[in-house]
Amino acid sequence: MLIGMSPAIAQRKKSKSKAPEKPKLVIGIVVDQMRYDYLYRYWDKYSANGFKRLVGEGFNFRNNHYNYVPTYTGPGHASIYTGTTPSMHGIIGNDWYNRATGHNIYCAEDKSVNTVGSSSQAGQMSPVNMIASTITDELKLATNQKSKVIGLSLKDRGSILPAGHAADAAYWFDGSNGSMISSTYYMQQLPAWVQAFNDRKLPNQYLSQPWTTLLPIAQYTQSTADDQAFEGTFVGEEKPVFPHNIPAFRGKTFDLLRSIPAGNTYTKEFAKEAIRAENLGKNTVTDFLAVSFSSPDYIGHQYGPNSIEVEDTYLRLDQDLADLLKFVDDQLGKENVLIFLTADHGAAHNPTYLKQLRIPAGNTNIGVMTDSLKKHLNQKFGTADWVSAFVNQQVYFNHAVVESKKANLVELQEETARFMQRFPGILRSFSADALMKSHWERGLGMLVENGYMPYRSGDVMVTFQPGWYENYGRGMPKGTTHGSPWAYDTHIPLLWYGWQIPAGESTVRTEIIDIAPSIAAWLRIQEPNGTMGRALLEYVR
Structure with missing residues (x-):
C-alpha cells in the first residue's frame, strides 16, 4: 500500500487489478x-x-x-x-x-x-x-x-x-x-x-x-x-x-x-x-x-x-x-x-400428415425437376451438358461447357430461375448474379444471401413453399427432413x-x-x- 493511501482505497485498487473471473x-x-x-x-x-x-x-x-x-x-x-x-x-x-x-x-x-x-x-x-x-x-x-x-x-x-x-x-x-x-x-x-x-x-x-x-x-x-x-x-x-x-x-x-x-x-x-x-x-x-x-x-x-x-x-x-x-x-x-x-x-x-389436417403441404421430385430443366435449356440455348448437379436446392452449371459454347452465364441463371418457379411447391428462385449484386436486410432474400458463397454455391438457389419437401424418389416421403428457411x-x-x-x-x-x-x-x-x-x-x- 502506498504511503497515505487508506486501506479501503487500497482494497478497491487491488480488486480492480485482479484478473477477471472466468468459468473453469x-x-x-x-x-x-x-x-x-x-x-x-x-x-x-x-x-x-x-x-x-x-x-x-x-x-x-x-x-x-x-x-x-x-x-x-x-x-x-x-x-x-x-x-x-x-x-x-x-x-x-x-x-x-x-x-x-x-x-x-x-x-x-x-x-x-x-x-x-x-x-x-x-x-x-x-x-x-x-x-x-x-x-x-x-x-x-x-x-x-x-x-x-x-x-x-x-x-x-x-x-x-x-x-x-x-x-x-x-x-x-x-x-x-x-x-x-x-x-x-x-x-x-x-x-x-x-x-x-x-x-x-x-x-x-x-x-x-x-x-x-x-x-x-x-x-x-x-x-x-x-x-x-x-x-x-x-x-x-x-x-x-x-x-x-x-x-x-x-x-x-x-x-x-x-x-x-x-x-x-x-x-x-x-x-x-x-x-x-x-x-x-x-x-x-x-x-x-x-x-x-x-x-x-x-x-x-x-x-x-x-x-x-x-x-x-x-x-x-x-x-x-x-x-x-x-x-x-x-x-x-x-x-x-x-x-x-x-x-x-x-x-x-x-407432408402426408399435414394434408390429413388440410394444412398446405407437398413434395417435389428433384429428379423430375432436373430432367425438365435440362430439356428446357437444350431447347433454349442449344444441346449441351449445361447442368452438372442439383444439390442443396441449388443448380450448378458446367462452367467449362458454358465457356466453350460462349453462352452468357447470367442469361442461363436468369432463365433457370424463371423456369424453376413453374414447378409445384417452388416459392422463389435466386440467381447467383442477383445475390452478388443485391443485399437483403431481412426476409427470404437475407436467408438465401447468408447461405451463399460464390465459389462453392450453385448458380441458382431454389426455395420451397412452407410445408413442402424436396423428394429424391417417387411416392410418399417417410419421416421428416429439414433444410428450409x-x-x-x-x-x-x-x-x-x-x-x-x-x-x-x-x-x-x-x-x-x-x-x-x-x-x-x-x-x-x-x-x-x-x-x-x-x-x-x-x-x-
Missing part, C-alpha cells in the same frame, strides 16, 4: 434436429433435473433462429461455433458440388489424413474445409494453447466443426468397429482413456436390448398413434411399432446405435469420461468441451416429429442430460461451468446455464450466430474472425 469449463451441447417446441411439448413428462433444470435455473432465449438457408447439420454446427453464416465460414451444406473435381465434397472430408482407432476410412476427416475460426480456436489463441479443447459426437461433422482447427482432439463413432475414433489431424494414436472406453464394448450392450418405451405407451399423448404409414422402419421390420427388436435388425455393424436413444446415452458416457480423464475444468485457464447428440436426427428422419419414437427419445435424452449435469456438479460445481444448449436445425412435419427448421432452443447465469427468459429475437460472440464476451477473449453476431450479455443480466 465451457460445455457446448448441440441436440441434432431439436425443434424449439420439443422443449415444451413433452414438458410434463420431463424430470426435474434435465431440461427443466436448464430452463428453471438458467436463461432461456425463446425466440432463437437460424438466419440462413439451407438448415443442415454441417452448416449448423459451423455457424454456432464461428458466429457467422455459411457465406463466411464456407460450410454451405453437409456436402456440395465441387466444380474442380466434378464430384460432391463432404464438409469434413480430408484425404490427406488417416483414421486413428480403426482400419476404416471413417477417420479421413478434419476441419480443413471451414475457412473461419471458431470460438474454440480463439480460446486456444487467447490462452497461448493452454486451454484444452475437445469435440465429440456420433457424427464426425458434429465433433470436428465445433472443436475447430486448433483443437486438442475430436472424436466420433465408427460403426464398422463400434468405437470412438479420430484422425491423424489431431493425433497418431488414441489416448489410453479412449482405448479403455472402447474396450468396455458399450454398443454391444445397447444393441442387445429391444427398444421399448420408457413410460407405458398409453401415456404418449403428445404423439400420433404408433402405427403410421408415413413413418419409416428398420431394415427387416414389418411395421414402425414398439417394441423395436433391435438385436434382430442390427446386422453385422454397430451403425444402428445411431438410430436409437442409446446413441445419446453412449455419447453422454463418453463426454463424462472425457471430463474425468482429461481433467477438464481443472486447468489454470478455461477448457472447452463440445458435445453433439446426433441420435435425435437419425430417429427424427425415420419417424417424424409426431412419432412416439421421437417423444421417447427426448424423454430418455432428458435423463441423460440430468445425469451429465449431476456429474458436472460433482466434478466441478455448477458455479464453475458455463453450459449452453441449442440445436443445429429443426424439422418439418411430414421456415420457422420449423430455423426456430431452435437456446439455453444458458451455470457460471454467472441468472434464472430468466427473453423473447427478444436472437440468432444462432450470437452464441460465439457471447462466449467471447464472457471469457473476455477475441470473437471468431468471421463473427457477424452480437453478444447477448445485456439480456442475461
Whole structure:
C-alpha cells in the first residue's frame, strides 16, 4: 500500500487489478434436429433435473433462429461455433458440388489424413474445409494453447466443426468397429482413456436390448398413434411399432446405435469420461468441451416429429442430460461451468400428415425437376451438358461447357430461375448474379444471401413453399427432413446455464450466430474472425 493511501482505497485498487473471473469449463451441447417446441411439448413428462433444470435455473432465449438457408447439420454446427453464416465460414451444406473435381465434397472430408482407432476410412476427416475460426480456436489463441479443447459426437461433422482447427482432439463413432475414433489431424494414436472406453464394448450392450418405451405407451399423448404409414422402419421390420427388436435388425455393424436413444446415452458416457480423464475444468485457464447428440436426427428422419419414437427419445435424452449435469456438479460445481444448449436445425412435419389436417403441404421430385430443366435449356440455348448437379436446392452449371459454347452465364441463371418457379411447391428462385449484386436486410432474400458463397454455391438457389419437401424418389416421403428457411427448421432452443447465469427468459429475437460472440464476451477473449453476431450479455443480466 502506498504511503497515505487508506486501506479501503487500497482494497478497491487491488480488486480492480485482479484478473477477471472466468468459468473453469465451457460445455457446448448441440441436440441434432431439436425443434424449439420439443422443449415444451413433452414438458410434463420431463424430470426435474434435465431440461427443466436448464430452463428453471438458467436463461432461456425463446425466440432463437437460424438466419440462413439451407438448415443442415454441417452448416449448423459451423455457424454456432464461428458466429457467422455459411457465406463466411464456407460450410454451405453437409456436402456440395465441387466444380474442380466434378464430384460432391463432404464438409469434413480430408484425404490427406488417416483414421486413428480403426482400419476404416471413417477417420479421413478434419476441419480443413471451414475457412473461419471458431470460438474454440480463439480460446486456444487467447490462452497461448493452454486451454484444452475437445469435440465429440456420433457424427464426425458434429465433433470436428465445433472443436475447430486448433483443437486438442475430436472424436466420433465408427460403426464398422463400434468405437470412438479420430484422425491423424489431431493425433497418431488414441489416448489410453479412449482405448479403455472402447474396450468396455458399450454398443454391444445397447444393441442387445429391444427398444421399448420408457413410460407405458398409453401415456404418449403428445404423439400420433404408433402405427403410421408415413413413418419409416428398420431394415427387416414389418411395421414402425414398439417394441423395436433391435438385436434382430442390427446386422453385422454397430451403425444402428445411431438410430436409437442409446446413441445419446453412449455419447453422454463418453463426454463424462472425457471430463474425468482429461481433467477438464481443472486447468489454470478455461477448457472447452463440445458435445453433439446426433441420435435425435437419425430417429427424427425415420419417424417424424409426431412419432412416439421421437417423444421417447427426448424423454430418455432428458435423463441423460440430468445425469451429465449431476456429474458436472460433482466434478466441478455448477458455479464453475458455463453450459449452453441449442440445436443445429429443426424439422418439418411430414407432408402426408399435414394434408390429413388440410394444412398446405407437398413434395417435389428433384429428379423430375432436373430432367425438365435440362430439356428446357437444350431447347433454349442449344444441346449441351449445361447442368452438372442439383444439390442443396441449388443448380450448378458446367462452367467449362458454358465457356466453350460462349453462352452468357447470367442469361442461363436468369432463365433457370424463371423456369424453376413453374414447378409445384417452388416459392422463389435466386440467381447467383442477383445475390452478388443485391443485399437483403431481412426476409427470404437475407436467408438465401447468408447461405451463399460464390465459389462453392450453385448458380441458382431454389426455395420451397412452407410445408413442402424436396423428394429424391417417387411416392410418399417417410419421416421428416429439414433444410428450409421456415420457422420449423430455423426456430431452435437456446439455453444458458451455470457460471454467472441468472434464472430468466427473453423473447427478444436472437440468432444462432450470437452464441460465439457471447462466449467471447464472457471469457473476455477475441470473437471468431468471421463473427457477424452480437453478444447477448445485456439480456442475461
